[in-house]
Amino acid sequence: MGKVRVRNFSISLDGFAAGPDQSLDDPLGVGGEDLHRWAFAPDMDPVDKRFADAIMDGIGAWVMGRNMFGPVRGDWPDFDWKGWWGPNPPYHTPVFVLTHHARPSFEMEGGNSFHFVTEGAVAALARAKAAAGDQDVGIGGGASTVRQYLTAGLIDEMHLVVAPILLGSGEPLLAGLDLPALGYAMTDYAPSSRAAHMTLRKV
Amino acid sequence: MGKVRVRNFSISLDGFAAGPDQSLDDPLGVGGEDLHRWAFAPDMDPVDKRFADAIMDGIGAWVMGRNMFGPVRGDWPDFDWKGWWGPNPPYHTPVFVLTHHARPSFEMEGGNSFHFVTEGAVAALARAKAAAGDQDVGIGGGASTVRQYLTAGLIDEMHLVVAPILLGSGEPLLAGLDLPALGYAMTDYAPSSRAAHMTLRKV
Numbered sequence: 198m199g200k201v202r203v204r205n206f207s208i209s210l211d212g213f214a215a216g217p218d219q220s221l222d223d224p225l226g227v228g229g230e231d232l233h234r235w236a237f238a239p240d241m242d243p244v245d246k247r248f249a250d251a252i253m254d255g256i257g258a259w260v261m262g263r264n265m266f267g268p269v270r271g272d273w274p275d276f277d278w279k280g281w282w283g284p285n286p287p288y289h290t291p292v293f294v295l296t297h298h299a300r301p302s303f304e305m306e307g308g309n310s311f312h313f314v315t316e317g318a319v320a321a322l323a324r325a326k327a328a329a330g331d332q333d334v335g336i337g338g339g340a341s342t343v344r345q346y347l348t349a350g351l352i353d354e355m356h357l358v359v360a361p362i363l364l365g366s367g368e369p370l371l372a373g374l375d376l377p378a379l380g381y382a383m384t385d386y387a388p389s390s391r392a393a394h395m396t397l398r399k400v
Numbered sequence: 401m402g403k404v405r406v407r408n409f410s411i412s413l414d415g416f417a418a419g420p421d422q423s424l425d426d427p428l429g430v431g432g433e434d435l436h437r438w439a440f441a442p443d444m445d446p447v448d449k450r451f452a453d454a455i456m457d458g459i460g461a462w463v464m465g466r467n468m469f470g471p472v473r474g475d476w477p478d479f480d481w482k483g484w485w486g487p488n489p490p491y492h493t494p495v496f497v498l499t500h501h502a503r504p505s506f507e508m509e510g511g512n513s514f515h516f517v518t519e520g521a522v523a524a525l526a527r528a529k530a531a532a533g534d535q536d537v538g539i540g541g542g543a544s545t546v547r548q549y550l551t552a553g554l555i556d557e558m559h560l561v562v563a564p565i566l567l568g569s570g571e572p573l574l575a576g577l578d579l580p581a582l583g584y585a586m587t588d589y590a591p592s593s594r595a596a597h598m599t600l601r602k603v
Binding site: 372 | 413414415560562564565566567568569574575577578579580581584585586589591592593594596598600
């Protein structure tokens with residue numbers, strides 16, 4: 198049976214997964230790009246590289262919130278937007294996008310297919326598990342999507358990366374969640390020269 | 401002119417400076433002792449040791465909240481409680497304790513003296529600055545005391561230590577504070593094998 202995983206999910210010291218004022222130019226909000234400095238440094242720390250390289254390992258399907266798929270809000274004016282990633286997205290699996298607005302599935306290069314789920318987070322996860330078979334399901338984000346699954350106790354393992362930055366406001370990841378009460382424990386701590394990697398597991 | 405500093409202030413991944421249910425047995429709340437595992441390991445990491453050894457350097461007076469001084473709440477039933485630290489506390493300076501309940505000052509071994517300030521945080525800091533002279537003032541804690549001074553923009557430099565633990569509930573340090581808006585920026589990141597040290601400065 199596959200697991201449900203969050204990987205390489207970065208938060209600031211003050212707990213934000215995205216900065217304020219998200220937009221097409223700033224998909225992670227003002228200052229939010231700095232959350233991932235550890236993953237895009239030309240001279241990557243070996244610890245960072247190990248995590249970054251492994252993000253897709255064993256994942257047979259992804260779930261993400263609509264904001265992670267794109268900046269379009271409300272009804273789809275057309276179906277031109279096909280994600281942030283160009284013609285060959287990095288997932289190479291079926292990707293299930295949580296949305297309130299139905300849209301037909303479509304395929305892209307590299308084994309990527311996108312499916313739009315209007316029946317909620319539990320239904321999206323069920324479809325992703327079916328698509329993943331024996332493999333794991335990755336929850337890509339953003340913060341509100343991860344919070345939904347954490348609150349429901351549906352994430353088996355979550356790898357967070359604390360970036361040494363301040364965002365001040367934006368999307369908090371853990372605020373108001375009592376993770377031990379939800380069944381989570383810290384199982385791994387791996388610091389790098391640019392960030393602090395911490396892994397939680399449902400116990 | 402001396403600076404106002406917070407040093408070695410530990411928080412959990414989920415942002416708590418103390419766990420739930422603080423008591424005489426658990427002065428940092430349930431699980432809160434683990435916040436300081438980095439500082440009390442028999443085989444201290446050199447990075448941790450550098451910070452732990454320097455905590456008193458250049459500090460001429462301390463300010464702390466009443467809960468950091470002791471577990472007594474409300475009116476002082478007597479003046480027997482003289483802090484958690486035995487006859488020779490580690491401060492070796494005047495210490496100003498924020499409280500709503502007046503109490504006479506007293507001295508202890510090693511140059512320690514304790515003074516109880518009922519006129520609020522700003523008054524306590526003014527007295528501490530006067531006592532420190534050219535030296536710095538240390539804000540010892542706990543979380544609500546540090547939050548008061550942060551909100552007022554009165555802390556010049558703050559060294560936080562993110563411990564790889566979950567507390568779930570308790571005393572949050574940064575929740576609801578927009579540190580960049582308050583004038584703070586991240587100036588140093590120093591990871592150790594047990595915790596992630598981050599330093600903020602008023603810019």
